Amino acid sequence: MVTVSKKMCLIGDFGVGKTSLIGRFVDGQFSDQYLSTVGVKISRKNIILSKENTADNDLQLLIWDLEGHTKFKSIAPSYLQGSKGALVVADVSRPETIDRIPEHLSLFYSVNPQRKIIIALNKVDLIEPEKAAKIFHSTQSLYQEKVLYIYQTSAKTGEYVDEIFEKLAVFMT
């Protein structure tokens, strides 16, 4: 059995819930309190990948929690070096964070041209299901071709949190 380590990044505007998604995935915990991330914080998580036609293998995910984009400070490309995939996170209750998804996509692709991105429309617990569905469809029609998947997630309820990390891990080779 060989343990392989793979780097993935979480990219998005400040306060969209990148740290919370990692907290939910890695530690199974969630806090409503906002704590802004400065610089980068790396978390490790070992998972077992089940792939068709191959033996199960352990994978160590190195999850880079990057400081969120603000109008004063953009995300430094150097952090994205060597990343095999990325989760682009947006907050469904703040339309401007959804509007900035293409910037994050092109930033990541400029460093890593392989299209290994999943979009997480986070905080779906805060809005009406009808509105969430509407946002999901409009996001899908805009970015479907550019990313692997688009999910509606909630770090608070855990909805589709494990899925986004595990799905991305499968595609990171």
Place this chain on the structure above:
Amino acid sequence: MNPLFLKMLQVRGSEYLILDQQGIIINASLGAGRFGDPPQQLIVGVDVTYLFPELLGLEDIIKSIWQGEMEDFSLTAIARILPQQSPLYFDIHIFANPESDHENNKLFCLLEDATERRVLEQSLVQNSNETNLLVNVLRVSKNYIDQILVSMADVLIVTNSLGAIKTINQATIDLFGYSEAELVNQSIFLIVRDASIIPNKPTRCQTKDGVNLLISFSYSTLEIDAELPPELVYVGRNITELKRQQKRQELQYVIAQILTTTNSLDQSVPIILETICRHLDWDLGELWMPKSFDSFQLYLVDSWSNPELDLGELTENQKYITIDYNKGMAGKVWAEGEPDWIIEIADETEVVARDFLIKYGLHSAFSFPIIGNSTDNKILVESENLAIDNKLTPTKQNVLGVMTFFSQNSQSLDLDQLYLMKSIGYQIGQYVNRKQTEVALHNQQEKTNRLLLNILPESIATQLKEDSKIIAETFDDVTVLFADLVGFTNLSSQISAIELVELLNQIFSEFDNLTEIYKLEKIKTIGDCYMVAGGMPERNDNHAASIAEMALDMQQVITNFNKVSRHHLSLRIGVNTGGVVAGVIGTKKFIYDLWGDTVNTASRMESQGLPNIIQVTTITYNRLQEKYRFSERGTITVKGKGEIKTYILEGRK
């Protein structure tokens, strides 16, 4: 390693690692292990990626530096956050050791502690981001509230305690036509026209364009600052249309009431004009009518003006104006029989007395026809044989007049009101027709009454009108006089029949006057004989004296007549007093007459009398002898009575 260089690193709190080509730490400063994840003391011989996972995935970069293709690579602000420990931040700079004399220890990692700076930065970013998120939440909730206010159909006005407007919503702007800038800081009484605002009662307001509105306001106080008096939040609903409909219904009812309770057009018109003005907010109301049916000009019949405005001179002026058929608004309404509306008089050219109206600040006007019953008028046209141009006749026949109203406030075209007024115009037209018919009927009745009274005593006429059965009444005490014109028969051979009748009419008319004076009842004339009675149908005690006066005056009438006409006429008069039966016989050409012995004897007194003599019976004589002079005539034979004694009335004592 250069000792000076190491000293410098130590002073700055920085640590270093030297790596071999496989990434194994072959040398490190003493405290370098504290930056590891997890931190540990002994790090020499450990794979650098085990302690510094940040370097995983950077294999290509590290190789480039090793080979000298790339100068260096840095990762800044790497966080080490462990539970129950203060965070640690550091920067990694990777470069080839320029002093290395050995291929194997060429790669140098400088680890610089950045905790102090990054913790500070974290708190700044935290603050800034939290503020940002809060502002966002506020903006969303403000948008939400704004959206509610914008979509609110009701007017929302917030004022300070003195009534200066602070905030308004879109509905206020839309309704009153003022921009936000024009209203904010202005008094609320810029739009409110009443002296005060009473909650939930109609409040008169006015738009920028001068249109009057009725708004029902509710208000609540809003305490912003404990130091300051509270602000007032007004929420107003536009009830103009609702009230307008109520007023229209009320108006219809009131007009119907006026039309049923007043007796004449003169009486009802001022009330109608005032009622319409007050209910529909017009300042001046006028009724214009042609003076006669075939006239082509309208005259002012009556007008009412708002006493709060001084329009006296204007209304005075209107009295001397005539409006031609099909000229101006009223003339057109007259010609076409349809109502009309002018929003702005100044914008119209064809308005009668336009400058005068503008001078008195009147802006809007409307006019509607008073339409009568067409068939009645057609009969009138035929009966009066009017030659009116056929093209004009159909409406002119029906339109009896035109009502015109003016207002100082600009009033936008209100079709509902116009239709209502058209129907009221019909009502008034019907009323006018009815009153005209009533007047005609009344005149007819007057005529009939006069005719009837010529034949019958008034009390008998009244009884007859009420009950047309035979009336016969017994009177115990009346005086009856017969007078015959002596010489009249001879005269008939000398003058023509017409002259004869004229002459007779002249004399009998004078006698008629005397009956009026002495309150006697003329019964009839038979040829040249005149019959009159006293003491009936209204009973009285001095009928004998009245008859005596009448008889003496009749003689005087003849004397005067002879003097003037040079004819030689004389009167033979007979009088008697007693009981009679009086009544009307027949249903056609009926006549009030007297019967009985008393009547026969009176007739006998005349027929057996002498010219210029008034012959009376003893009964009459007994009644009059104290006040009148008599002489005895002697006895005469009366059929059925034998011999009776008679007297001659000679004069007053």
